[in-house]
Amino acid sequence: MKTKGLDKKPRDIWSLMKIIIFVVILLSIVWPLSTIVFRSVTNKFGEFTFENFGKFFSHQYYFNVLENTMFVAGWTTVISVVLGVWIAYVLSRYDFKCKRILNMLIILSLMSPPFIGAYSWILLFGRSGWVTTAAYNWFGWTLPTIYGKWGIVSVFICKMFPYVYLFTSSALGSIDSSLEEAAENLGASKWRRMLSVTFPVVSPSILAGAVLVFMSAVSDFGTPMLIGENYKVLATLVYEQYMSEIGTSSNFASAVSMIVIALCAILLLAQKWYLNRKNYNMTCMRPPAPVKLSWGKRIVMLLPVLLVVLIALLPQIVVVVTSFKNCNGPYFVEGWSLNSYQMIFTRMVRAIKNTYSFSLIAIVFMVVIGSITAYITVRKRSFTTGVIDILLMIPYVIPGAVMGLALIIAFNRAPFYWAGTAIIMILCYTIRKIPYTVRSASGFLQQMELSVEEASINLGVSPGKTFFKITLPLMLPGVVSGAILSWIETINELSSSIMLYTGKTITMSVAIYNEVARNSFGTAAAMASILTLSAVIMLIVFNKVSKGRVSIV
Amino acid sequence: MSHTVSIREVIKKFGDFTAVDKISIEINQGEFFTLLGPSGCGKTTLLRAIAGFNKMDGGEIAFSGSVINNVPAHKRDIGMVFQNYAIFPHMTVKENIAYGLKAKKVPRPEIERRTEEALEMVQIAPLKDRKPSELSGGQQQRVALARAFVIEPRVLLMDEPLSNLDAKLRVQMRTTIKKLQRTLGITTIYVTHDQEEALAVSDRIAVMKDGHIMQVGSPEEVYRRPANRFVAGFIGTSNFIDCEAKTEGSETTLRISSDYGVKVKTKRPIDGPAVIAGRPEQLFFSDGEGIPGEITISTFLGDFVEYEILTESGQTLQLNEYTKDVGSVRPDGQKVHLRFDPKAISLIDPKTEEVISDFGG
Numbered sequence: 001m002k003t004k005g006l007d008k009k010p011r012d013i014w015s016l017m018k019i020i021i022f023v024v025i026l027l028s029i030v031w032p033l034s035t036i037v038f039r040s041v042t043n044k045f046g047e048f049t050f051e052n053f054g055k056f057f058s059h060q061y062y063f064n065v066l067e068n069t070m071f072v073a074g075w076t077t078v079i080s081v082v083l084g085v086w087i088a089y090v091l092s093r094y095d096f097k098c099k100r101i102l103n104m105l106i107i108l109s110l111m112s113p114p115f116i117g118a119y120s121w122i123l124l125f126g127r128s129g130w131v132t133t134a135a136y137n138w139f140g141w142t143l144p145t146i147y148g149k150w151g152i153v154s155v156f157i158c159k160m161f162p163y164v165y166l167f168t169s170s171a172l173g174s175i176d177s178s179l180e181e182a183a184e185n186l187g188a189s190k191w192r193r194m195l196s197v198t199f200p201v202v203s204p205s206i207l208a209g210a211v212l213v214f215m216s217a218v219s220d221f222g223t224p225m226l227i228g229e230n231y232k233v234l235a236t237l238v239y240e241q242y243m244s245e246i247g248t249s250s251n252f253a254s255a256v257s258m259i260v261i262a263l264c265a266i267l268l269l270a271q272k273w274y275l276n277r278k279n280y281n282m283t284c285m286r287p288p289a290p291v292k293l294s295w296g297k298r299i300v301m302l303l304p305v306l307l308v309v310l311i312a313l314l315p316q317i318v319v320v321v322t323s324f325k326n327c328n329g330p331y332f333v334e335g336w337s338l339n340s341y342q343m344i345f346t347r348m349v350r351a352i353k354n355t356y357s358f359s360l361i362a363i364v365f366m367v368v369i370g371s372i373t374a375y376i377t378v379r380k381r382s383f384t385t386g387v388i389d390i391l392l393m394i395p396y397v398i399p400g401a402v403m404g405l406a407l408i409i410a411f412n413r414a415p416f417y418w419a420g421t422a423i424i425m426i427l428c429y430t431i432r433k434i435p436y437t438v439r440s441a442s443g444f445l446q447q448m449e450l451s452v453e454e455a456s457i458n459l460g461v462s463p464g465k466t467f468f469k470i471t472l473p474l475m476l477p478g479v480v481s482g483a484i485l486s487w488i489e490t491i492n493e494l495s496s497s498i499m500l501y502t503g504k505t506i507t508m509s510v511a512i513y514n515e516v517a518r519n520s521f522g523t524a525a526a527m528a529s530i531l532t533l534s535a536v537i538m539l540i541v542f543n544k545v546s547k548g549r550v551s552i553v
Numbered sequence: 554m555s556h557t558v559s560i561r562e563v564i565k566k567f568g569d570f571t572a573v574d575k576i577s578i579e580i581n582q583g584e585f586f587t588l589l590g591p592s593g594c595g596k597t598t599l600l601r602a603i604a605g606f607n608k609m610d611g612g613e614i615a616f617s618g619s620v621i622n623n624v625p626a627h628k629r630d631i632g633m634v635f636q637n638y639a640i641f642p643h644m645t646v647k648e649n650i651a652y653g654l655k656a657k658k659v660p661r662p663e664i665e666r667r668t669e670e671a672l673e674m675v676q677i678a679p680l681k682d683r684k685p686s687e688l689s690g691g692q693q694q695r696v697a698l699a700r701a702f703v704i705e706p707r708v709l710l711m712d713e714p715l716s717n718l719d720a721k722l723r724v725q726m727r728t729t730i731k732k733l734q735r736t737l738g739i740t741t742i743y744v745t746h747d748q749e750e751a752l753a754v755s756d757r758i759a760v761m762k763d764g765h766i767m768q769v770g771s772p773e774e775v776y777r778r779p780a781n782r783f784v785a786g787f788i789g790t791s792n793f794i795d796c797e798a799k800t801e802g803s804e805t806t807l808r809i810s811s812d813y814g815v816k817v818k819t820k821r822p823i824d825g826p827a828v829i830a831g832r833p834e835q836l837f838f839s840d841g842e843g844i845p846g847e848i849t850i851s852t853f854l855g856d857f858v859e860y861e862i863l864t865e866s867g868q869t870l871q872l873n874e875y876t877k878d879v880g881s882v883r884p885d886g887q888k889v890h891l892r893f894d895p896k897a898i899s900l901i902d903p904k905t906e907e908v909i910s911d912f913g914g
Contacts, residue, residue, distance in 0.1 A: 449637055449639055451635040451636070451637060451639035452639045452640075452641060452642075454604075454606055454626075454633075454635070454639065455633065455635060455639040455640075455641070455700075456641070456652070457605075457606075457626045457627045458604060458626060458627070458629075458631060458632070458633045459627075459632075459652055459653030459656055459700070459704060460627050460628070460630070460653055460656040460657055460704065461627055461652075461653075461656045462625070462627050463625075463626075463627070465656075466627075470641060473643050474642065474643060
């Protein structure tokens with residue numbers, strides 16, 4: 001054909017970006033994880049063997065750990081689904097004035113540092129906790145112990161039911177009211193409507209929330225470490241094995257990591273399988289209007305919700321309050337002051353500085369790489385971008401302890417001697433938290449008609465300039481909102497930090513963990529309060545920027 | 554000065570699917586040319602190839618004789634109005650319209666003047682400082698229009714520009730568009746699936762189906778003298794009536810029923826079954842001879858009455874009668890005979906689906 005060759009695809013800047021990002025991902029995600037795979041099937045001399053897995057499955061101790069993990073994650077998921085769906089239904093279907101504040105508070109309990117819950121519950125219900133002591137002194141009651149599996153489950157629920165809540169309420173808000181009206185019109189009662197139409201239709205969202213809860217429960221490290229005492233789960237096992245294997249080659253820790261990864265992978269595949277079977281595409285013209293209730297009914301409906309939200313927020317309140325209390329070593333004493341704050345600003349400045357500088361540097365990377373990735377995966381879709389999209393989500397679903405371990409193994413040898421440096425921390429934060437930025441930015445891009453960019457090109461502005469004049473300004477609220485979520489998650493990150501930190505690169509979340517571990521509650525509370533305050537401020541900014549167009553989860 | 558547009562054997566494939574199959578069209582300078590067809594016929598694909606958003610798999614496109622295949626979209630000097638308007642949401646109305654002029658580095662005072670002029674022409678001057686989110690659909694449409702023609706493009710492309718408007722506004726806007734095009738004299742290529750809209754605005758229409766052109770002609774030509782069965786059915790309403798055709802000498806006799814036959818002229822001889830395409834307004838009630846049938850339903854529509862008639866051979870036909878021409882509406886169930894003017898109908902050869910009537914010219 002005579003025109004062949006004329007319409008050859010030009011090598012534009014985006015093809016180059018695709019290659020660069022692909023290489024970065026290969027280096028920072030695929031390679032570290034492949035080292036874990038390799039380590040898990042070799043011994044310390046580098047010989048191929050399955051003995052690591054054999055050890056795991058032949059010792060009752062390790063098998064119990066797997067069982068414990070499933071127990072804790074399972075119960076957490078079941079109860080979180082019940083609470084989350086119920087609260088989402090009540091808040092989205094009935095008209096309450098305080099809805100927005102409640103929504104904000106629920107998000108806040110999600111955004112708390114991961115182990116704050118455990119720590120506060122120990123303060124309240126622990127062996128010498130205030131409630132425990134008060135109940136014994138005043139009523140002579142001995143409360144059930146908070147340590148162990150049920151303690152872990154209750155802390156997890158408080159922190160994780162918001163996932164289910166957020167997914168479910170956004171789905172409930174996007175059901176067209178005609179659907180339920182049709183069911184009503186066909187003679188279905190209110191309960192029947194709810195069970196046979198509403199919930200089945202939002203079930204994929206509920207499932208997505210449940211999967212996220214389960215995976216978070218499997219990955220969380222701080223809570224079982226603090227409140228579990230002798231109750232071990234997989235995440236703590238990876239950490240302990242790694243710590244006890246320091247100097248050796250961490251083969252067994254790698255094998256345990258592989259088991260955790262397999263668990264997450266099975267879950268994600270199951271979810272995908274379910275979603276493929278139940279994919280409801282709906283065009284929502286008119287979401288159902290919230291029903292106004294009488295005062296009596298309103299209180300009956302709202303009171304239990306308020307109670308749950310309050311319990312979920314209790315840790316944050318306890319932390320802030322105790323941060324102003326006077327301390328004498330591990331004991332809180334009479335009187336209030338800023339002593340704890342004074343202490344952290346003199347003795348732990350490094351942790352504070354590190355937290356904010358690492359997270360800000362990481363955010364710069366996340367914003368740059370995230371915007372480009374969002375653009376190429378949405379607008380320049382190809383096989384490569386599909387792979388990039390999947391690879392980028394891996395660090396998000398893999399537990400922090402595992403990712404931390406992978407990075408240490410990968411970057412503690414030629415040509416990268418990064419172990420113990422700020423570089424490895426920043427790298428870890430970037431790859432682990434970037435999905436928030438990418439998803440938010442690409443969400444904005446998807447809502448933006450391609451023809452808007454074409455209109456600009458058509459009016460004589462080159463594609464490159466169009467990106468800066470049209471695409472970027474329109475995508476910016478999405479990028480900023482996503483970056484804020486990434487940032488809040490970064491400053492709270494414990495599970496990977498604790499694998500990677502050294503004295504020089506300690507961060508606030510690790511410092512809090514250390515302080516709690518040595519019963520220095522006052523300073524821990526002061527630092528946690530600073531983190532919480534940072535999160536609150538940024539969440540307010542987030543609400544202003546995103547205008548409800550970016551989902552938290 | 555406006556361009557002529559030559560489309561030569563253009564091919565566009567999406568995987569195995571050929572969206573545009575070797576299409577060739579010559580569009581004259583200053584012409585209002587419409588690509589008309591059902592969805593999926595390739596009309597938008599062809600338009601986007603002209604705009605430079607779709608790479609072609611074969612053929613070439615030339616503006617005033619020079620091939621533009623390798624000219625990138627932003628250097629083609631084309632104005633385009635998109636189906637969803639594609640207004641820049643972060644700019645005001647005025648900024649939207651001035652955008653293309655700024656890109657062309659037009660001096661500031663001139664940008665000011667031309668923008669104001671454009672605002673006046675589409676009658677949205679009072680809205681110039683609003684954001685697009687504060688505009689109605691019709692107003693956004695006017696912004697999109699002004700933004701496209703203010704750069705004085707040499708070709709103007711419009712992709713279903715009226716499909717998102719309500720019926721009344723659509724009729725209003727198509728007059729606006731037609732007047733504007735006449736005033737500016739820009740060669741315009743317009744895409745629509747609405748045959749009535751195409752008839753209303755176009756100088757010439759290309760009727761498309763499955764990536765091919767079925768017919769190119771003026772609105773009157775494609776309506777009165779459809780080239781084939783598809784065009785006859787797609788443009789306006791047609792009754793398709795089975796008959797037996799036999800050519801003897803220069804005349805062809807069409808036998809429709811035992812007692813009704815007419816004589817027509819055809820381009821080539823035919824012997825055997827054929828199909829007559831006749832418009833509802835070209836059928837008449839007759840007193841004696843004609844196709845026998847019964848009125849199944851009559852619909853009074855003000856200026857005319859629409860009758861649905863079931864013929865004895867089992868076909869359903871539509872007949873329109875102007876109210877001013879007759880006294881009263883015929884009752885349902887009435888036995889009637891139908892006739893048509895043999896000069897006004899098109900005869901279709903069922904083997905090729907082509908119209909073989911000789912319209913003499």
